[in-house]
Amino acid sequence: MTVSITPQVHRSKFGVYQVVQTILGVLFSIYLLWRIYDVFFGHPSYGPDTWARFAISGIILGSVYALIAIGYTLVYGILFMINFAHGEIMMIGAFGGYFVFEALKNIPAPTALEPNLNFLNAHPIISVFFAFVIGMALAALSGYFLEQIAYRPLRGAPRLVPLISAVGASIFLQNAGQLLFGSQRRDYTNPVILSRGAGWNIKIGAGIVTVPYTGILTLVLTLIILVSLYLLVQKSRMGRAMRAVAENKTSASLMGIDVDGIISRTFLLSGALAGAAGVMWGIHLGLVYYFVGFIPGIKAFTAAVLGGIGNLPGAMLGGLFLGLVESLGPGIMGIDFQLKDVIAFTILVLVLIFRPTGILGEVLSEDKV
Amino acid sequence: MAMLEVTNLHTYYGNIHALKGISLTIEQGEIVTLIGANGAGKTTTLRAICGLVKTQGGTIQLESEDLNPYKAHQIVYKGVSMVPEGRGVFARLSVSENLDLGAYSLPDRKTRDADLEKVFTIFPRLKEREKQIAGTLSGGEQQMLAIGRALMAHPRLLLLDEPSMGLSPILVESIFSTVKDINRQGTTILLVEQNAQMALTIADRAYVLESGIIAMQGKGSELLEDPRVIKAYLGGQ
Numbered sequence: 120m121t122v123s124i125t126p127q128v129h130r131s132k133f134g135v136y137q138v139v140q141t142i143l144g145v146l147f148s149i150y151l152l153w154r155i156y157d158v159f160f161g162h163p164s165y166g167p168d169t170w171a172r173f174a175i176s177g178i179i180l181g182s183v184y185a186l187i188a189i190g191y192t193l194v195y196g197i198l199f200m201i202n203f204a205h206g207e208i209m210m211i212g213a214f215g216g217y218f219v220f221e222a223l224k225n226i227p228a229p230t231a232l233e234p235n236l237n238f239l240n241a242h243p244i245i246s247v248f249f250a251f252v253i254g255m256a257l258a259a260l261s262g263y264f265l266e267q268i269a270y271r272p273l274r275g276a277p278r279l280v281p282l283i284s285a286v287g288a289s290i291f292l293q294n295a296g297q298l299l300f301g302s303q304r305r306d307y308t309n310p311v312i313l314s315r316g317a318g319w320n321i322k323i324g325a326g327i328v329t330v331p332y333t334g335i336l337t338l339v340l341t342l343i344i345l346v347s348l349y350l351l352v353q354k355s356r357m358g359r360a361m362r363a364v365a366e367n368k369t370s371a372s373l374m375g376i377d378v379d380g381i382i383s384r385t386f387l388l389s390g391a392l393a394g395a396a397g398v399m400w401g402i403h404l405g406l407v408y409y410f411v412g413f414i415p416g417i418k419a420f421t422a423a424v425l426g427g428i429g430n431l432p433g434a435m436l437g438g439l440f441l442g443l444v445e446s447l448g449p450g451i452m453g454i455d456f457q458l459k460d461v462i463a464f465t466i467l468v469l470v471l472i473f474r475p476t477g478i479l480g481e482v483l484s485e486d487k488v
Numbered sequence: 489m490a491m492l493e494v495t496n497l498h499t500y501y502g503n504i505h506a507l508k509g510i511s512l513t514i515e516q517g518e519i520v521t522l523i524g525a526n527g528a529g530k531t532t533t534l535r536a537i538c539g540l541v542k543t544q545g546g547t548i549q550l551e552s553e554d555l556n557p558y559k560a561h562q563i564v565y566k567g568v569s570m571v572p573e574g575r576g577v578f579a580r581l582s583v584s585e586n587l588d589l590g591a592y593s594l595p596d597r598k599t600r601d602a603d604l605e606k607v608f609t610i611f612p613r614l615k616e617r618e619k620q621i622a623g624t625l626s627g628g629e630q631q632m633l634a635i636g637r638a639l640m641a642h643p644r645l646l647l648l649d650e651p652s653m654g655l656s657p658i659l660v661e662s663i664f665s666t667v668k669d670i671n672r673q674g675t676t677i678l679l680v681e682q683n684a685q686m687a688l689t690i691a692d693r694a695y696v697l698e699s700g701i702i703a704m705q706g707k708g709s710e711l712l713e714d715p716r717v718i719k720a721y722l723g724g725q
């Protein structure tokens with residue numbers, strides 16, 4: 120028997136609820152269509168180059184959201200809990216990369232032509248590689264210990280209990296970050312070839328659109344990570360074990376699968392992805408501080424819910440979608456760009472109220488025979 | 489040396505005393521059945537053998553080795569596989585992925601293809617459905633899958649928890665004859681059943697469990713004729 124994870128209240132309550140939902144949906148769609156018509160054909164406020172700029176930044180940001188969102192979804196898929204400290208894991212990854220760059224910046228690597236050259240700029244590829252390795256490793260370990268300390272002892276408790284523990288862990292990690300690294304915002308010093316603002320220039324319409332190298336790096340790495348993750352989950356022995364544990368822990372242990380071990384590895388994996396996202400965030404947007412994981416964390420959570428929590432492709436698409444909505448939405452709806460966060464959170468609230476199973480529907484189901 | 493020797497086993501769920509000191513022995517090559525009413529403690533007995541519930545008193549020995557120190561996921565490496573009540577197939581995974589997971593405890597992949605062929609010989613239906621998602625199989629097919637999956641681990645002792653549950657009489661017949669075949673090929677079997685008639689017919693020996701206590705035991709054929717068994721479990725006078 121297949122049972123939906125989320126309470127069925129919303130679907131079975133036929134009547135007022137669904138009528139309101141449908142009316143609101145239709146009204147909003149009409150509004151959106153009118154806005155899209157207006158900004159593109161009626162009274163175009165921006166040229167195609169500006170829209171392209173919006174879209175590019177949206178796709179880049181969206182791919183980072185996707186990486187973080189996958190962490191929420193992997194953990195939810197196995198433990199049916201929201202790891203609210205996941206954004207802080209990303210923060211730890213971002214700091215890992217930051218300190219690698221800082222350290223390498225101080226290692227001199229002079230050449231005959233450039234006596235002041237440092238390691239960071241002499242070997243940018245190796246430096247970036249190190250930043251990701253260290254950032255991902257730190258975040259993975261943090262995720263691992265987070266589970267050991269904050270969640271494992273609460274296994275078997277009512278579902279609200281680990282959730283509260285997660286919120287506590289999130290606050291704890293933020294404060295620990297503030298104590299360790301101070302509350303100032305630090306600039307991420309990239310290798311010069313990855314300077315912010317540097318990029319590919321493409322002529323679109325009347326203007327020149329720059330595709331930043333940091334963004335290209337982010338996209339390429341995200342793509343590599345997503346493909347590897349897909350292969351890991353779908354094709355490997357460990358991935359099969361993960362899916363088995365997600366579905367039925369008793370049966371999984373009867374197969375000889377060490378369920379606790381798989382749960383640990385899931386936290387390592389989702390931590391590593393969040394760490395990669397943190398380093399990308401630092402390299403692409405340039406700032407790191409103790410609170411840096413909070414907003415992307417909530418946004419990625421939105422993305423995961425949007426795609427149907429527990430659903431891997433859903434998290435990827437949800438992340439991309441959210442990135443695009445954030446970057447294109449204010450322009451389309453004619454509102455202030457400062458309000459892009461409001462858009463994301465409005466979506467979260469609306470999805471949670473009207474469609475808690477996510478846009479892609481409930482792919483996740485649990486065998487509760 | 490007995491294949492399995494359970495001695496004075498006690499188990500609790502909270503303060504429910506589910507097993508009150510049961511003892512049973514299974515010899516190499518036997519089919520032993522454990523029958524009893526709903527709630528008697530049959531599933532709990534199997535779960536205790538597999539390490540899925542803690543035992544609080546008594547011992548479980550597999551070929552003289554105490555199983556107590558092992559966790560559930562380690563028991564299968566000892567040669568014990570269980571087909572759980574309600575089948576417990578991975579409904580979202582394909583038939584072939586389910587079978588692969590059955591062989592999870594055998595890191596040596598060399599025998600996998602041969603094992604798969606063996607399972608498909610026993611259950612040709614599974615071969616037809618190889619790529620299908622397990623949740624879309626019929627109840628009987630899921631039972632075949634659960635048994636096939638357990639066989640993939642090369643068990644020396646196979647525990648079956650009510651394999652006939654929810655199946656049509658024809659399917660029950662065929663599942664039981666399959667169980668008999670599996671046993672003939674060398675696997676020792678502990679069969680839990682509510683369908684006492686069928687179970688006693690194929691079993692070498694049987695135990696009757698009543699409220700956590702072994703109430704009767706004997707040869708399958710003897711219990712089939714025992715008036716108390718007939719009255720309580722075979723629906724006769």
Ligand SMILES: Nc1ncnc2c1ncn2[C@@H]1O[C@H](COP(=O)(O)OP(=O)(O)O)[C@@H](O)[C@H]1O
Pocket residue numbers: 501502504506524525526527528529530531532533
């Ligand atoms: N998870 C559980 N929690 C509490 N009590 C349980 C649980 N599982 C079984 N029991 C109780 O233990 C006793 C034995 O159950 P079980 O072994 O499932 O019986 P059977 O398989 O013979 O029907 C019953 O009284 C049942 O109510």
Ligand SMILES: [Mg+2]
Pocket residue numbers: 530531532573
């Ligand atoms: Mg039972």
